[in-house]
Structures are given as structure tokens and as C-alpha cells.
Amino acid sequence: MSSDTCQFLNRYILSTTGLDSIPYTVRKKSVTPNNPWFGSFSLYLVTLSDLRQIIFFLCSGKEEPGDDLKEELAIFFQNSGAVTGFICFHDSVLQIIPHPGKNPDFSPNIIPVSSFKTDGIITEHALIAEELSQYLENLHKIVSRIFYQIFGENEKKFRERTILSGILEIILTHILLDYGIDENAIKSNENFQNFIYFGSTIPAYLFDERNISSEDQELHSKFIEEASHVKIPKNLRIGCIDPVIFIRALHLLLKRKRTLQKRKKDDLFRDCDISSLTSSPVFHLAIQEVQKNHSDIADIIDPNSGTGELVLLFLRLRDHTEKSPLSQMENVTSSLFCSDPSYSSIMITRFGLVLHLLNGEFPESNMSNRFKNEIFESINSHIRVGDTLYTKKIQEEFISEQEARSAIYAVRPQFSGWPCISSEKPGLIITAPCRQTPLIATEIRQYLCKSYSSYSHEAMTSLYIAENAIRNQTYSSFIFLPASWLSDHHAGPFRRMVQTSRITHLIIEESSRLSKTSELWSCIITGNPSSSIKITRIHEDGTSTVFYMDRLSLPRDDGWSLEDPTGTQILTFLETDSVPLSEYCLGALYKPTDISCVYDGIWISLKITDDKISTISGEIPDPNANIIIRGPDFYLEGILQSPLIQWYWKFISHTHRPLHSYILIQSIPIHQPDWFDQDERDSVRKITSWMKERTFLLRRLNCARAYHDKKRIQRHLQKIGEELHAEICQLYQIPESFQDWVLQNSE
Structure with missing residues (x-):
């Protein structure tokens, strides 16, 4: 800084x-x-x-x-x-x-x-989003009119890319003007021109039949000249609009303008909404993981097909204030691979990178140095495009040389031999397509079957790309995939591959009553392999559960609805040497309607509220209780109020929702003391004594007036609670390693 x-x-x-x-x-x-x-x-x-x-x-x-x-x-x-x-x-x-x-x-x-x-990383103000959308719409009309004047209706293949290129150049020019830079200075300064060229040029691999590129000065001069008449809305400050907002607006513009046939192709981008990813708790936890353990470098596979949004967001984790924009550009582009071969994704991703640089200290003196041509060419070459799945071996799978060239052009249009990883900076950011690439050709199916252990006739392309990254990269990777993909039947081979892979951490978002399944996400994190995998499950209430599973015990066929095995192990301890509550009470469990209005003695009332079971004792039973037991029995009260039984109730009520609460209460496991064992008699005596002291302290707390008296009583109550928990866990033979886990998950 x-x-x-x-x-x-x-x-x-x-x-x-x-x-x-x-x-x-x-x-x-x-x-x-x-x-x-x-x-x-x-x-x-x-x-x-x-x-x-x-x-x-x-x-x-x-x-x-x-x-x-x-x-x-x-x-x-x-x-x-x-x-x-x-x-x-x-x-x-x-x-x-x-x-x-x-x-x-x-x-x-x-x-x-x-x-x-x-809810989202970037706050899009409604007024700004509307005015930006309208401004881009007006730009599109102007540029389209000029294109039709020159090329007519016949150049449909080049229309959209040329119009997009013109719009991007106009925006970049307006941003420089917004900085107060003279228009003549923009035209004459090689540095400015390089940035405009880099952020708006059509990818070179699209120059196939006609070379319609941003180098056509006459065409683009007309774009700039006519666009100067497009009024910028009152509330827009082009140079200050967040790059992510810009690229979102551009993608929405393209989506609106594409033909019906192309919209059908766009439907292949199903279950993928970049806004749902960046607002997902899975994304937030992954960010924390990057910050904590991988702040230097991370490999991000974005299943949203090269929008560039994830690239821009993760770039913000780095402090660039002491680096020149040139060094920033070199640093970013040497670690960027855009897997989607579509021209719009490549162009908008590069446009977003330029916006990221212009959004910093662009007008400062360190930008006055001229770019060297060879450096800029090197930067261009590092923006790699193509598909991560295919190598030159695929040519051998095709019948004719012409078919091979066509396949290479379609799935790997420019570079081979990626990634270019140096020992000094072994990092790679990948934007990978989530769409279902048509795998109709028998030769491609044969190639995938031989090359990928996760091969399936219906598998998504991103699952292959994820396997490629998991197998071939030796550093940490963060792979975001919609959670539904990993539960679908076609992902079975991919899940089996996990057992022998470098995956170390899975972050899974659970479905809720309000969220759509298609908006849920998961993150796969790779690193140095170990015998166990860390699992983080994010619940619908925003809380998360962290546990570890043996790699070989991962389910192979039923999706990744992974449950914490600790709970199952604790249930085993609870069932050992215990009896149901109904048996402990010799069947004397009552409902409020079973008891006459004549009360004598002490009654223990059990009441279910949400995921908690409340225990109240007194001379008069609670008329709203679910079950009433004859007392007094301080030992039983201590067991029922313990975090161990509270966790049990929370767990059992979730997994046995169809059963009536009366049946579930009857089956609560109560440890039956062995009255011939001195240690167990001592445990019962301790629990009874602590419960009596706890009742006395609670009465004192209700009467306390001074702040220091309340604090002192609360400390004693906390100490008694800890002693009760440890003693009850010892009765049920719960290992110490599980006792803290019970406390955390019972709340």
C-alpha cells in the first residue's frame, strides 16, 4: 500500500x-x-x-x-x-x-x-442498471446501422462479433475521455491504443473467411464518430462503473440480441447463474479458504463459460497499489486460460481485464511509459483460448484430415500445449464452459472414454474439465460446480474418481424450502492427498457443519448428500447400555389430558419447541406439555437437559419427521444406572447434587439486582453445565474427542 x-x-x-x-x-x-x-x-x-x-x-x-x-x-x-x-x-x-x-x-x-x-458481492443499483442497459442498447443500434450500411444483410456470420468489437472500443474510448484525456492524445498515444486494441479486438482465430477485425480503421472510425452523438445518461459515470456490472450488462445485451436459434443453444447453459454463485455461501467459504491458505495463487474453474466475472472478483484479493498496470497485466494474463472458444466470452473477458486496470491508477505517471511491441504480443499470447479436454491425439480419432481440422477448430481454436506454467508462478485461472458440448461424433466419444475415468454418455463437459484439473495440476484448485450436477446419475463415474484423486475438501450447499435446486453450488478443493476428506455442509439456516470422512467410505452411486459419520457413531454409544424413556419410567408417561386437576408431589413436563426439548419441574404440570412424568427425579432431569440428549433430539427429529413426537419422546435413550457399581452410584449422586444447586442458582438469578451478582451466578451456572455435560458423557461412554462436537452441534 x-x-x-x-x-x-x-x-x-x-x-x-x-x-x-x-x-x-x-x-x-x-x-x-x-x-x-x-x-x-x-x-x-x-x-x-x-x-x-x-x-x-x-x-x-x-x-x-x-x-x-x-x-x-x-x-x-x-x-x-x-x-x-x-x-x-x-x-x-x-x-x-x-x-x-x-x-x-x-x-x-x-x-x-x-x-x-x-446477497451479492456487487451491488447493482436499479437506476444505474436500467440506464446502463438503455445506453448499451442505443450504442448497439448505432453500430448495427453502420454495419448494415457497409455490409448489408449478407454478413450474418460476422455481424455480432464486429458490432460487439465496435461497442467495446467505444466504451473504452469514452472511459479515457472521462478521465479528462484529450481525444487527439488517445489517437496518438500508442499506450492508449494498445489498451483499446487489447480490450476490443476480435480473437485472431476467428479470421477464417473474411478478415473483418478491429484494425479496419475506416469502419471503427465511423463507429466512434457516430457514437459521440449517443447521449450518455445523466446518472452514468462511465469511468466509475464497476467492471463486473459492465460485463454483466454486455452479456445481457448479447442474450437479448441473439436470434431464436442461438437462444436455443444458450439453453444449454442450464442451471448456471453467475449471480447465484457469487451470492452463495459456498463462494464465500471458498474465498475465506483462498485468503487463509492460498492467497498467493489459486486455480479457479468457472463453470459459467468465460464471463470473466470470477477472474475480476479474485483479482481484487490482490493488492496492486504498488505495481504498474503493465506488470499487473502481465501477471494476470500469464495465469489466464479461457476455455470457452466463443468469441464473445474471450472478448468480454479481455475487456473486463482492461477495465480492472483502468479502474485503478491508470492516469498516474507509471502509465506514461510506452509499451514495447514484444511485451504486448507476449501478453496477447498468454490469453489462451480453446478447450481443456482435447489434445492433438484427437486428430487420430477422426476419419479424414478435413474432419480433424474441423474438430480442432471447433474445440481448440488457437493454442496447444497449455498451460504455460513456470516454477516461479505455478498458477492458473480457468473459465470453463458449463454447457453440454455436443458429443455426437463416435470418434470423440471413443477419445473421451479412453482418456477420462469419469466418462459417461450424459456427462457434462465441466466434469471432464474438473477431472483434468484434478489429475494434472499439482497445486491447489478451486472448482465450482452446481450441486445438482454432482447428485445426478451421470456424475457417478466422476464421484468414483474422487476416491483416488487429490480432492481434500468438499463444500456443499444444502437445499432449502426457499431456494431452487438449480441455484445451489458446491466447491471442490484439491491439494496434497490424504486418507480423509474434509466436508463442509452449509445448512438452510446459514450454519455449517464441518466433519471428515474416510476417502474410501465416500458414497459411489447416490450423489454427494454426505452425512457426518460422527453422529452415527454417537448414536451407537447412546444405544449401548441404555433403555427407552418409557421403560425407564415403567410406562408412566402421561399427557396433560390424562391427569386430573388434583395435583400432589412434583411433576416433570417435557415440551417440544422447534428442534429443542424443554424440561420443567414443579408442583403443577405444564398443560401445554407433550409428555408429563411423575417426579422428583433430578438425575432424569439432568439427562434430559444435557447437550447430549438435546443433540439426540435434534438429530432424531430431523431424520424421523414422519413419526409423531410422542413416539420419539418415548424412545429417548436413558442410561440405566448400575446400582451395584460404586462409580455409577457416585455419578448419579453428583448429577443430582449439581441439578439441585443449579435450581437454587436459577432462583437466585431471577432475584439478583446487581450486575456483578448476575455475572457471578452465571459463571457458576456455566461451570455446573460443563461438569454435568462431562459426567453424563462419561456415563454414556462418549469419548472426549466427541464431547466438544456434541456441544457445538446441540446449539
Whole structure:
């Protein structure tokens, strides 16, 4: 981080906004508002470790900004895709609070950043998304009209790629103009031209029959000239729009403009929504894993077919503030492989990379040096395109040389021998297609069958790509796949391959009543192989369960609905040397309607609330209880209130939902003390004594007035709870290694 950034983000601002304990990266940029009266000011784009972004405005002067400047800053805030923003002036901070569809509020009362939650990593303001969509629509109309004037209706094959190339060049030119750079300077500066060329050119492998490329200066000059008449909406600041928002809008534009026939092909991208992935808890946990253990490099396979969004998001984990854009570009492109051969995915991915660089310190002095041609050519060559599945051996599978050339063109259009991995930086970011590639040719089926152990007639292409990465790469990989794919029957061979692979961690999202199955995700993490695999199951309430499974015990045929084996083992301990509650009470279990209104003695009432079983004792039974037992029996109360039985009830009520709660309560396993064993008699005496003391302390707690008295009683209650848990686990012979697990999962 540069010294001026450290000076800006001083201790006061960090502590005020709640950033002092959150890892983050910072990028600085200078912007010039449309109204020159405001002058230029500095923006600091802060990316948190969970990829949420916030924005800081540094305003000169000691007075609070006026309404006009606040409105201008609010527009920049909405364009940035940030979850919140801050205006810093003198020694005061003003926070911008987002409201979807409305203007943001300004508040002097700072809400800490940690309290801001969002369903997506990038916050798309409704007004900005609508105006950006309309602006791109207008650009598309202008560029299309020029294309038709020159080529007519006959060049359908080149129409979409040429129009897209023109739109990207226009946007990049407008971004440079938005920085205050003169139009003549853009045309004459080789550095600017290289960035525009890199971010908008048609991939070279598409130059087959006609060479219609972005080098056609006459055509693209007309694009730029006509596009200058397209009015940019009032609330858009082209240079400040988040790159992810831009590429999302471009993909939506292409989706709207494609013909009906192409839309049918697009249907092959089923069960894949990039927004559902980035808002998924699976993605958040994977981010934490990258930050914790693999901050230097990670291999990301994106099943969303090269949108480039994952690439941009993970780039934000790196602190680039002290590196020049040239070194950034070299670093990124040397580790990028775009597996989808479609021209739109390649172009928009490269466009997003340029936006990522322009979104930082582009106007600074370190960008004034001219690119060397050989360096730029090297950068171009590192953006590898093609398909990860096929090698030159596939040529041998085809009957004729012409068919072989056609297959290589279709599935591996440009490069062979990927990836280009050096010992210094063994990293690779992959964007891989999720679509079902037609595997009609018998020769391709034979090739896949011989080359991949996960081969299946109906398997998804991404499963083969995942196997390729798991088998052939020697460093950590993060492979995102829709959870439904791994439960489908066609993924059986892939799951069997896992048992002998380098997979070390599986993150699986469980289905909920509100979520669609197609929106659930899983993440496969590879590393150094071990005998067990770490499993993280994310439940519908947002909590997660972590456990380990022996690699050889993974299910081979029934999908990856993996259950924690610890629970099964604890059930075995509970069933040993115990009797059902009904037998322990000699059948004396009552319902409230079974007892007359004449009460005598002590009654124990059992009541089911959600996933918990509550135990209350008193002279009058609870009329709303599920079961009532004759007391007193402090030993039985201690057993029923223990975390062990609470966990048992939670587990058994979930796995036996069809059974009535009365039947389940009757079957609660109660340890029957061995009255001839001195140790067990001592255990019963201890549990009884602790329960009496606990009852007394609870009464004292209700009467306590002083704060220190309440704290003292609560400490004693906590200590008694820990002793009770350890003693009851010892009665059931639960190993110490499982006791903490029971505590965590009983809550």
C-alpha cells in the first residue's frame, strides 16, 4: 500500500468505519465530475476480504460538502457497485447508505462496515442498471446501422462479433475521455491504443473467411464518430462503473440480441447463474479458504463459460497499489486460460481485464511509459483460448484430415500445449464452459472414454474439465460446480474418481424450502492427498457443519448428500447400555389430558419447541406439555437437559419427521444406572447434587439486582453445565474427542 493511501486511511477513519480489523485492498483513482465547477477529487476503492467493495471520497475543505456535491458523489457511489460509501472532509466522516431504487441517504452516524450484508458481492443499483442497459442498447443500434450500411444483410456470420468489437472500443474510448484525456492524445498515444486494441479486438482465430477485425480503421472510425452523438445518461459515470456490472450488462445485451436459434443453444447453459454463485455461501467459504491458505495463487474453474466475472472478483484479493498496470497485466494474463472458444466470452473477458486496470491508477505517471511491441504480443499470447479436454491425439480419432481440422477448430481454436506454467508462478485461472458440448461424433466419444475415468454418455463437459484439473495440476484448485450436477446419475463415474484423486475438501450447499435446486453450488478443493476428506455442509439456516470422512467410505452411486459419520457413531454409544424413556419410567408417561386437576408431589413436563426439548419441574404440570412424568427425579432431569440428549433430539427429529413426537419422546435413550457399581452410584449422586444447586442458582438469578451478582451466578451456572455435560458423557461412554462436537452441534 502506498504511503499516501496509508496516510489517508489513518487510524481515525479505520476505527470510525470499522475497517481496523478487516483485511482489505485499496485502489486509488482520480475522477473529474461532469460539472467542472467541482474540480477533480480522489476515490479510494476498498475491497474487503469477502470481496464486498466500499468507496471513499476525499474532499478538501473543513466544511461539510453542499447538496450539489453530495448529489454528484452519490452518483459515483451508485456507479461503483459498493455496499456503502464514505465522504471524508477535515476530521469528519459522512456515510452514504444505499437504498435500491432510491437516492442514497447521508448519515453522520457511522454504521460499521462489518454490519453491512449483501446477497451479492456487487451491488447493482436499479437506476444505474436500467440506464446502463438503455445506453448499451442505443450504442448497439448505432453500430448495427453502420454495419448494415457497409455490409448489408449478407454478413450474418460476422455481424455480432464486429458490432460487439465496435461497442467495446467505444466504451473504452469514452472511459479515457472521462478521465479528462484529450481525444487527439488517445489517437496518438500508442499506450492508449494498445489498451483499446487489447480490450476490443476480435480473437485472431476467428479470421477464417473474411478478415473483418478491429484494425479496419475506416469502419471503427465511423463507429466512434457516430457514437459521440449517443447521449450518455445523466446518472452514468462511465469511468466509475464497476467492471463486473459492465460485463454483466454486455452479456445481457448479447442474450437479448441473439436470434431464436442461438437462444436455443444458450439453453444449454442450464442451471448456471453467475449471480447465484457469487451470492452463495459456498463462494464465500471458498474465498475465506483462498485468503487463509492460498492467497498467493489459486486455480479457479468457472463453470459459467468465460464471463470473466470470477477472474475480476479474485483479482481484487490482490493488492496492486504498488505495481504498474503493465506488470499487473502481465501477471494476470500469464495465469489466464479461457476455455470457452466463443468469441464473445474471450472478448468480454479481455475487456473486463482492461477495465480492472483502468479502474485503478491508470492516469498516474507509471502509465506514461510506452509499451514495447514484444511485451504486448507476449501478453496477447498468454490469453489462451480453446478447450481443456482435447489434445492433438484427437486428430487420430477422426476419419479424414478435413474432419480433424474441423474438430480442432471447433474445440481448440488457437493454442496447444497449455498451460504455460513456470516454477516461479505455478498458477492458473480457468473459465470453463458449463454447457453440454455436443458429443455426437463416435470418434470423440471413443477419445473421451479412453482418456477420462469419469466418462459417461450424459456427462457434462465441466466434469471432464474438473477431472483434468484434478489429475494434472499439482497445486491447489478451486472448482465450482452446481450441486445438482454432482447428485445426478451421470456424475457417478466422476464421484468414483474422487476416491483416488487429490480432492481434500468438499463444500456443499444444502437445499432449502426457499431456494431452487438449480441455484445451489458446491466447491471442490484439491491439494496434497490424504486418507480423509474434509466436508463442509452449509445448512438452510446459514450454519455449517464441518466433519471428515474416510476417502474410501465416500458414497459411489447416490450423489454427494454426505452425512457426518460422527453422529452415527454417537448414536451407537447412546444405544449401548441404555433403555427407552418409557421403560425407564415403567410406562408412566402421561399427557396433560390424562391427569386430573388434583395435583400432589412434583411433576416433570417435557415440551417440544422447534428442534429443542424443554424440561420443567414443579408442583403443577405444564398443560401445554407433550409428555408429563411423575417426579422428583433430578438425575432424569439432568439427562434430559444435557447437550447430549438435546443433540439426540435434534438429530432424531430431523431424520424421523414422519413419526409423531410422542413416539420419539418415548424412545429417548436413558442410561440405566448400575446400582451395584460404586462409580455409577457416585455419578448419579453428583448429577443430582449439581441439578439441585443449579435450581437454587436459577432462583437466585431471577432475584439478583446487581450486575456483578448476575455475572457471578452465571459463571457458576456455566461451570455446573460443563461438569454435568462431562459426567453424563462419561456415563454414556462418549469419548472426549466427541464431547466438544456434541456441544457445538446441540446449539
